[in-house]
Amino acid sequence: MKLLLYLPQILLSIMAVFIIVRLFVSLFSMRPAGRPKAVLINRNNGKKLAISTYETSIGRGRSSDIQLASSLASRSHAVISRRKQGWFITDTESKTGTFVNGAQINEPTRLYHDDLISIGGVDYTFVAPHARRDDAESSSESTATATGGYIINLATNYEYPIKNGSISIGRGKENDIAIDDPTVSRKHASVIYTDEGWCVVDKDSRAGVGVNGYKVHGSQPIEDGDTIMINTHSFVFKEANAKRKRRGARG
Amino acid sequence: MAKSAEDKALKVKKEHRRHPINNFLMLAVITFFQCYCFAQLIVENWKEFSVNIEILIYAAVFIAVEWVYFIVMRTAGRRKNFEIEFIAFFLSGVGFAAIASAKPDGLLVQVAAFVIGIIGFIVLVWILGDSERAMKLRLPLGILAIVILAANIVLGTDINGARNWIVIGDAISLQPSEFVKIIFVFVGAATLEKLQTAKNLYVFIGFSAACVGILFILRDFGTAVIFFLTFLLIAFMRSGDLRTIGLALASAGLGGWLIMQFKDTVKNRFATWRHVWDEEMIDGKGFQQTRVLIGIASGGLFGLGLGKGNVRNVIFSSTDLIFGVVCEEMGIIIGLLVLASFVLFAIYAINNARTSRSAFYAIAATAAAGLLLFQCCINIFGVTDVIPFTGVTLPFLSRGGSSMISCWGLLAFIKAGDARTYLTTYGEIKKK
Numbered sequence: 001m002k003l004l005l006y007l008p009q010i011l012l013s014i015m016a017v018f019i020i021v022r023l024f025v026s027l028f029s030m031r032p033a034g035r036p037k038a039v040l041i042n043r044n045n046g047k048k049l050a051i052s053t054y055e056t057s058i059g060r061g062r063s064s065d066i067q068l069a070s071s072l073a074s075r076s077h078a079v080i081s082r083r084k085q086g087w088f089i090t091d092t093e094s095k096t097g098t099f100v101n102g103a104q105i106n107e108p109t110r111l112y113h114d115d116l117i118s119i120g121g122v123d124y125t126f127v128a129p130h131a132r133r134d135d136a137e138s139s140s141e142s143t144a145t146a147t148g149g150y151i152i153n154l155a156t157n158y159e160y161p162i163k164n165g166s167i168s169i170g171r172g173k174e175n176d177i178a179i180d181d182p183t184v185s186r187k188h189a190s191v192i193y194t195d196e197g198w199c200v201v202d203k204d205s206r207a208g209v210g211v212n213g214y215k216v217h218g219s220q221p222i223e224d225g226d227t228i229m230i231n232t233h234s235f236v237f238k239e240a241n242a243k244r245k246r247r248g249a250r251g
Numbered sequence: 252m253a254k255s256a257e258d259k260a261l262k263v264k265k266e267h268r269r270h271p272i273n274n275f276l277m278l279a280v281i282t283f284f285q286c287y288c289f290a291q292l293i294v295e296n297w298k299e300f301s302v303n304i305e306i307l308i309y310a311a312v313f314i315a316v317e318w319v320y321f322i323v324m325r326t327a328g329r330r331k332n333f334e335i336e337f338i339a340f341f342l343s344g345v346g347f348a349a350i351a352s353a354k355p356d357g358l359l360v361q362v363a364a365f366v367i368g369i370i371g372f373i374v375l376v377w378i379l380g381d382s383e384r385a386m387k388l389r390l391p392l393g394i395l396a397i398v399i400l401a402a403n404i405v406l407g408t409d410i411n412g413a414r415n416w417i418v419i420g421d422a423i424s425l426q427p428s429e430f431v432k433i434i435f436v437f438v439g440a441a442t443l444e445k446l447q448t449a450k451n452l453y454v455f456i457g458f459s460a461a462c463v464g465i466l467f468i469l470r471d472f473g474t475a476v477i478f479f480l481t482f483l484l485i486a487f488m489r490s491g492d493l494r495t496i497g498l499a500l501a502s503a504g505l506g507g508w509l510i511m512q513f514k515d516t517v518k519n520r521f522a523t524w525r526h527v528w529d530e531e532m533i534d535g536k537g538f539q540q541t542r543v544l545i546g547i548a549s550g551g552l553f554g555l556g557l558g559k560g561n562v563r564n565v566i567f568s569s570t571d572l573i574f575g576v577v578c579e580e581m582g583i584i585i586g587l588l589v590l591a592s593f594v595l596f597a598i599y600a601i602n603n604a605r606t607s608r609s610a611f612y613a614i615a616a617t618a619a620a621g622l623l624l625f626q627c628c629i630n631i632f633g634v635t636d637v638i639p640f641t642g643v644t645l646p647f648l649s650r651g652g653s654s655m656i657s658c659w660g661l662l663a664f665i666k667a668g669d670a671r672t673y674l675t676t677y678g679e680i681k682k683k
Contacts, residue, residue, distance in 0.1 A: 010553050019280060022277065055609055218332060
């Protein structure tokens with residue numbers, strides 16, 4: 001009987017616990033999995049330094065993300081940052097300066113694959129295969145095809161071209177890639193070109209979307225060669241520039 | 252090869268079990284929770300018809316604003332993630348119900364501030380979308396913060412022992428230090444992000460010293476402590492080298508000097524602390540703390556029900572003592588959930604720092620979440636006599652327009668720190 005009197009209050013507390021727990025679980029677990037990937041290779045000893053954050057500070061100080069042993073390096077020497085246009089390096093008023101391909105930099109300087117970076121008398125090679133200089137140049141020359149690409153169905157090897165920076169995938173016939181499978185949602189996913197580069201977007205599908213084996217929460221950046229999974233159907237994403245380049249090499 | 256594909260498929264299948272929340276359904280649950288609270292209150296006050304009509308109207312506006320925000324951001328804003336806003340809706344709803352119980356005539360200001368706060372939140376999230384734009388605003392905003400605080404010395408009105416109010420006409424009174432909190436986090440994060448150089452550290456020390464110094468002159472001791480702790484937190488985000496040690500030493504020296512300058516004020520605060528149950532204090536300087544503690548005990552796990560408590564009759568029950576009202580009428584479980592929300596916001600901001608697109612977002616989100624947590628702790632631990640009691644509001648819950656707007660402003664930094672916020676959802680196609 002006493003419990004019945006308390007029932008409205010108990011219900012209120014249960015609702016509150018449900019709301020807060022569910023929201024925070026979602027907040028903590030639904031982060032995009034995409035991470036920038038580049039490597040600095042020490043030219044003297046071949047040691048590799050991984051760059052896996054959007055801003056990576058380099059210097060002698062303990063607060064730097066990449067700590068250098070060279071006494072010529074400043075405590076906070078330079079920062080390598082990933083922006084939507086590409087990779088950049090900024091000298092943070094170091095004493096001995098930062099050099100890219102032999103030239104001292106005074107302002108944020110764009111980095112390309114295989115660039116030589118000199119910090120504190122030590123040479124590093126910047127390795128980022130997706131940031132090749134010729135790719136960037138060809139993409140700036142050919143803006144008409146910049147937002148193009150291909151989705152390849154791994155089961156049939158059929159190539160679906162991406163027109164105007166967007167392609168839709170789903171069970172409905174109105175989709176660019178229509179999949180005749182009842183487990184696929186009518187409007188399941190799309191691949192679009194955004195401010196952040198190429199993204200795959202889960203359009204609130206029932207079964208969800210995977211990229212390289214991992215679940216997409218909302219939307220996620222993708223790169224050339226990534227595998228997009230729609231239930232049992234697998235597709236590979238290819239950027240137009242990367243494809244042109246391979247054809248050129250073959251032919 | 253086949254096995255590898257199978258493994259991948261299994262991994263996806265396993266991940267699929269963790270579904271993202273259905274935003275529509277979650278907001279419906281929050282709305283039901285809020286309606287349930289207001290219904291309790293109306294049933295309890297059924298004889299007071301005019302008060303009930305007032306509560307009904309403001310509650311309807313409050314809930315309508317939440318839905319309008321959700322629908323507009325979902326459709327026009329193409330946003331898909333609303334967890335952070337929903338938590339703020341929940342907290343604001345709990346506060347709104349407690350205010351309706353303690354001081355129903357304060358609901359108009361609360362609803363108006365809620366609307367302004369959400370508009371400010373949308374604008375700030377947009378400004379923070381471009382970190383270069385944010386950097387350009389650093390200097391003018393820093394100067395504006397000092398001017399706003401300094402104007403208090405000249406134009407400020409002494410209310411409840413602190414000269415931190417500016418009264419305009421008969422109806423509007425503002426607490427400018429609340430707005431300066433947003434600027435403080437903004438300037439701190441923009442000044443100390445990775446791409447900035449050493450001299451910026453000294454600029455930030457100077458800026459912080461000016462803000463905290465003016466707050467002490469205004470005798471706004473609680474806010475000064477919050478600024479000081481946030482300053483240490485922002486400095487800590489750049490920790491690990493000699494400059495940070497210098498920063499910490501400078502701040503400790505500054506804090507010590509200020510406490511020496513105002514030791515009488517500090518002494519008064521400490522005189523009551525841990526002595527609220529003394530015979531001479533229980534109905535005197537310790538009146539509020541003892542009533543809150545009695546209220547928490549009588550409310551138990553699930554509370555007495557909205558409108559049935561006694562803490563609501565104590566002075567400042569809708570502002571500084573709102574935690575007591577919540578615990579007594581809605582139960583300590585909901586009281587602890589409020590505290591847990593701010594703790595989890597802070598953990599979330601720290602966890603997100605590594606994946607953040609820029610140190611600016613990481614520092615700003617952590618500092619904002621830290622500031623909200625400090626403020627929450629100073630309020631809750633103050634009213635429960637764990638630490639000396641000082642007049643600080645409980646974020647999102649306490650009655651007060653400036654406080655509500657400031658909380659939404661700070662929430663914008665946490666939202667900006669969420670990598671999904673600026674990851675365009677469907678439709679927004681940009682050519683290179």
